[in-house]
Amino acid sequence: MTEPVGGPWRVWECILCGWIYDEAEGDPDGGVAPGTRWEEIPADWLCPECGAKKADFDMRLVA
Amino acid sequence: MSAGLIIVGASHAGVTVAAELRAAGFQPAITLVSDETSEPYHRPHLSKECLATDAEPGMLKPTTFYEEKGIERLNARVDAIDPDGRRIVTSDGKSFEYATLILATGAKPRGLPAGLPGAELALTLRDRADLGVLRARLATSRQLAIIGGGLIGLEIAAAARSKGMSVDVVECADRLMSRCISPELANLVRERHVAAGITFHMSSNVKAVTSQGIELTDGVFIPADLVIASVGSQPRTELAARAGLTCDDGILVGVDGSSSVTGIFALGDCARWPDPGLTRGIRHESIAATLWQAKAVAAALTGRPLPASTPLRLWSQQGAMRIQMAGPIEAATHGHITAAEGGHILYGFSTGRLSSVQAMDAPRAFNTAVARIGSCEADFRAEAATS
Ligand SMILES: Cc1cc2nc3c(=O)[nH]c(=O)nc-3n(C[C@H](O)[C@H](O)[C@H](O)COP(=O)(O)OP(=O)(O)OC[C@H]3O[C@@H](n4cnc5c(N)ncnc54)[C@H](O)[C@@H]3O)c2cc1C
Numbered sequence: 391m392t393e394p395v396g397g398p399w400r401v402w403e404c405i406l407c408g409w410i411y412d413e414a415e416g417d418p419d420g421g422v423a424p425g426t427r428w429e430e431i432p433a434d435w436l437c438p439e440c441g442a443k444k445a446d447f448d449m450r451l452v453a
Numbered sequence: 454m455s456a457g458l459i460i461v462g463a464s465h466a467g468v469t470v471a472a473e474l475r476a477a478g479f480q481p482a483i484t485l486v487s488d489e490t491s492e493p494y495h496r497p498h499l500s501k502e503c504l505a506t507d508a509e510p511g512m513l514k515p516t517t518f519y520e521e522k523g524i525e526r527l528n529a530r531v532d533a534i535d536p537d538g539r540r541i542v543t544s545d546g547k548s549f550e551y552a553t554l555i556l557a558t559g560a561k562p563r564g565l566p567a568g569l570p571g572a573e574l575a576l577t578l579r580d581r582a583d584l585g586v587l588r589a590r591l592a593t594s595r596q597l598a599i600i601g602g603g604l605i606g607l608e609i610a611a612a613a614r615s616k617g618m619s620v621d622v623v624e625c626a627d628r629l630m631s632r633c634i635s636p637e638l639a640n641l642v643r644e645r646h647v648a649a650g651i652t653f654h655m656s657s658n659v660k661a662v663t664s665q666g667i668e669l670t671d672g673v674f675i676p677a678d679l680v681i682a683s684v685g686s687q688p689r690t691e692l693a694a695r696a697g698l699t700c701d702d703g704i705l706v707g708v709d710g711s712s713s714v715t716g717i718f719a720l721g722d723c724a725r726w727p728d729p730g731l732t733r734g735i736r737h738e739s740i741a742a743t744l745w746q747a748k749a750v751a752a753a754l755t756g757r758p759l760p761a762s763t764p765l766r767l768w769s770q771q772g773a774m775r776i777q778m779a780g781p782i783e784a785a786t787h788g789h790i791t792a793a794e795g796g797h798i799l800y801g802f803s804t805g806r807l808s809s810v811q812a813m814d815a816p817r818a819f820n821t822a823v824a825r826i827g828s829c830e831a832d833f834r835a836e837a838a839t840s
Pocket residue numbers: 461462463464465466467486487488489496497498499500529530531532557558559560578579580605689692720721722723738739740741743766767768769770
């Protein structure tokens with residue numbers, strides 16, 4: 391796969407339950423298409439596992 | 454239409470197993486039957502933000518999800534299963550054929566002992582309908598008494614206190630949350646609740662509930678205009694038991710969720726799942742266990758290997774306090790508690806290895822530590838010595 395526009399895909403982790411959001415994979419079941427940048431996810435999106443808010447995620451430095 | 458898969462119960466277990474099956478390429482028709490009218494929602498929100506902020510619970514999936522995935526939703530109560538004819542019957546008398554049946558009927562609040570005077574006066578919280586009733590009563594009450602100092606009871610206590618109500622908690626044990634956190638951390642949590650103005654009656658038993666409050670067996674009377682019982686839950690197994698499935702405080706299942714009756718699986722809070730260290734198996738009653746089981750059942754039905762097991766996590770939001778747990782607490786023979794990230798973290802060890810982690814207001818340190826479950830105790834000692 392070619393390098394995505396805007397730099398490599400990043401990975402975010404839910405600080406409550408540890409669920410991983412990978413920008414490359416998105417959250418299709420939650421209405422977030424693969425390749426969706428973290429910033430583009432709607433503010434009312436919830437962690438699919440524990441229902442935590444977007445603000446409860448941290449960027450993971452080591453993907 | 455040929456008989457497909459029917460799932461009874463459309464909450465964390467039912468919805469997730471349906472989603473996992475579709476993700477694994479499962480083609481047959483899937484019907485999710487639920488006796489709740491609400492679209493499937495995050496149940497843990499009920500005792501957290503829904504009480505603290507009046508928010509509605511978040512939806513488990515976007516509304517469009519079910520149609521996109523070819524998952525039909527049916528609002529009905531299933532009253533009977535005919536395992537020989539492979540049919541279910543709903544309360545409106547309709548019957549539906551299945552090739553495979555999954556029971557995800559969850560649990561209901563245990564409630565106070567039936568013989569306890571005034572037991573019927575205490576409210577309980579399990580679903581959205583209960584939330585509606587509870588909110589209406591909270592809005593017109595000033596003094597709340599909660600029976601049960603477990604996770605959910607304390608979440609409700611903290612939410613009510615943050616709204617200015619006076620709150621008393623009655624707990625029969627000498628410590629809080631005995632099923633899920635160790636005494637050291639439970640004490641720290643209690644100190645915080647006491648500082649916020651919550652009154653605790655530890656090692657206390659209820660003699661009667663009245664419209665004026667709670668009478669304890671030691672003679673103490675706690676005035677209250679609202680009483681909530683939060684004393685655990687019991688699995689909803691009536692339907693399964695009537696159909697002849699083997700149950701023992703939960704529908705007994707194998708490692709793939711299969712019950713004692715061919716073609717019927719069970720998972721989530723209604724099921725008792727095998728656990729390596731335990732003869733009787735376990736009802737973990739958590740989102741983490743439910744989601745893992747959904748993966749296992751989906752794997753079994755699509756002929757794939759079972760998922761690897763991971764330490765099960767639990768979390769709780771009590772006012773501003775965030776508590777997290779992973780790994781079995783009973784297994785730990787000793788532990789140590791340290792300050793981290795402005796909060797506390799407790800490492801539990803057994804047979805020389807990290808076996809459980811619990812944290813209060815230290816979510817990042819918690820996540821790092823969970824990843825280390827199974828690693829050598831000696832490493833932690835060395836780190837403690839150098840830090
Ligand atoms: C207030 C509260 C807070 C919680 N907080 C947390 C938390 O912070 N973290 C955590 O990990 N876990 C938490 N839990 C536990 C978690 O919610 C459960 O483990 C989870 O909901 C189990 O999912 P389930 O689908 O098996 O059962 P349930 O969520 O109970 O769903 C079962 C569904 O089946 C329906 N049903 C039952 N029988 C029938 C029938 N015969 N016909 C049709 N429908 C039927 C029920 O109405 C219900 O909708 C909490 C639970 C409660 C009540």
